[in-house]
Amino acid sequence: MLMVFSSIAWRPHVETGVEVALRARENGEDVCYVDLTKFLRGDESYYPIHKLIDVPFIRSNNALRILRSQCVRSLVEGVDPSLEKRAGMIAKDILKTIKTHEQFLSIGYEGFHDLGWAALSSAVSYKKDSTIRYETDSRYITGWVEIAIRAYLKAKDIMSRESPSEVVAYNGRFATTRAVIRAADYMGLRWKVYEVGASVRKYRFHDYLPHDRDRVQEDVKKYSGRGADVWGEEFFLARRGLSRSKENVFIKKQEKGVLPEDLSSDYKWVVYFSSSDDEMVAIGGDAQHPVFYDQEFALKCLKKAISEIDGLRLCVRVHPHVSKKSKNDRRKWASLAEQWPDVLFVGPNEEVDTYALLEEAHVVASFGSTVGVEATYWGKPSLLLGRSFYDRLGVCGQPQSLSEMVGFLLNPEVFDRKGALLYGAYMTTFGIDYKFYEAESYGKGKILGKDIDDSFLLRGVKALKRSVACIGG
Structure with a gap:
């Protein structure tokens, strides 16, 4: 069984995960799509504006509806307070002797040997700030460590329960996505990651991380x-x-x-x-x-x-x-x-x-x-x-x-x-042509004719913005 994990509700990566699942289903494979966004709460997808309009929730729900309409099995993991508590305790234990940034980067847990790098990746990317250091930002970074451990524990539990033959996740660089592939490593499972391709009409799909410079150059x-x-x-x-x-x-x-x-x-x-x-x-x-x-x-x-x-x-x-x-x-x-x-x-x-x-x-x-x-x-x-x-x-x-x-x-x-x-x-040609997703631009398009940002609430907000623009102009 191919198991596609979704833990970050960014576009066009949600659509790409759906594309991978639909292609596998079309090829006769047994497929399961796992949505971790609700379970993770406050992951890389969420910014302060989403307290007003929960766009990641809208995207995830629309993706699930599309998959179910095509008879693709899905699992939606909800909030798990006991696992959150366990992850917090593990993070606290791991970090109790950490004093320097260099020490932080070396932390790991079980098969998640690069936990420190994964947490830092999300911490830096979320704020677009390369100066983040454990010595000065320990509370902020610790939050990402906990999120990564939560994702790792949950992914490992699901893999143990469902016994997939191969695992798929987005990118593999961030706290939650690297957690998924390290859980697969720990369970002895093959994995692949997907990312954007050479153009908005393509995506890459391979068994190495997209920032692996040596493997990319082998392909070049x-x-x-x-x-x-x-x-x-x-x-x-x-x-x-x-x-x-x-x-x-x-x-x-x-x-x-x-x-x-x-x-x-x-x-x-x-x-x-x-x-x-x-x-x-x-x-x-x-x-x-x-x-x-x-x-x-x-x-x-x-x-x-x-x-x-x-x-x-x-x-x-x-x-x-x-x-x-x-x-x-x-x-x-x-x-x-x-x-x-x-x-x-x-x-x-x-x-x-x-x-x-x-x-x-x-x-x-x-x-x-x-x-x-x-x-x-x-x-x-x-x-x-x-x-x-x-x-x-x-x-x-x-x-x-x-x-x-x-x-x-x-x-x-x-x-x-x-x-x-x-x-x-x-760099001009790499990647696989989308079959089910039709891109209009980066981060904008439709999969099976549906826009995953479409909702009554968002349509209302857009209409209001147009009205305000007309009044002002």
Whole structure:
């Protein structure tokens, strides 16, 4: 029996879970869909606004109605006070000797060996704040530990009772979803996870976590579709806004050709393109670089390396998405700009053209940003200081020490585009085409002709908003 777990009511992931269940049912498999959202209460799906309108509840109920209409068996787990109490006691016992963030990341329970990373992942993602640490946010993080343990205990209990042959969950990075796959590991069961695909019309479905950089690159290298060069070029053109196939939202507010006024031609510039820390910090220890363990340390090393070379200067392009992150993340970058007056910082909201900066760069540096592999495609030397989804494709320099970093900056290398084109082709095409779900855009669409956000209450709210807009306009 295939058992599909739903623990986070985000779109389009609810619909994707339903899609997986419907496909298995169509193929003659025995399927059971398990809804944990009501049991978990206050998981990753819930934000303060949902105290007024319980959108996760509406989505979960609509998904269950669709499945039942197609004769797919479902289990709905309600609130379980005794299990909640047990999870709280387990969490308290695990954390009683924990003092530091490093100690917290090493915590586990039974087969849930990466419990600390899973809890941190949800804690960071929920607040979009990469600066969260156990020493300063222990009460908040402890709540996620309890939620993860609750999900683990419940999933393990259901698997023991129902005896599935394979378990399916969304993503596997977060507190509740990683709990499900670790419960499957403990029970000796096969598992798969689903995530978004290369476009809104596709989803990925595989037996490894989507942030497993080595496994993803194995798939990139296996790309055997026709026209790898064509699809690869399409990816890089679209990223630069030179194709209509897929819009790069991060350059929408940038002015083409605009460069910082202080980007003097008297120097050669190393341009560092930052990554969003909150999307990297909680993936897990396997994703950490063995030398440059986080982005700030890597950037400090790069700054030091550049200071040893006459005529070279550093420009830092702060990722545009940082403008939508927490105050703490925004403050961190602003603080670095104040501390390093000799470094040219380009803020996340500035209209400076990312690709004009790339063209001006003597060397493009990154901690895993897609711009790192784009640089190789556009014929620029690329220096990678962290792990990435292209660090095994032969497309960038990867120093393992400060001296190696200096060496690359003194003699920059432009890498062959073959690996970059493979990467681009894969990123343009990967995934399985939806059959039952029809997407209009990311997070908006219908499955079997039904919108899972549809309800009398939400229709009323939308009508009210339209009325107010008409009165105001």
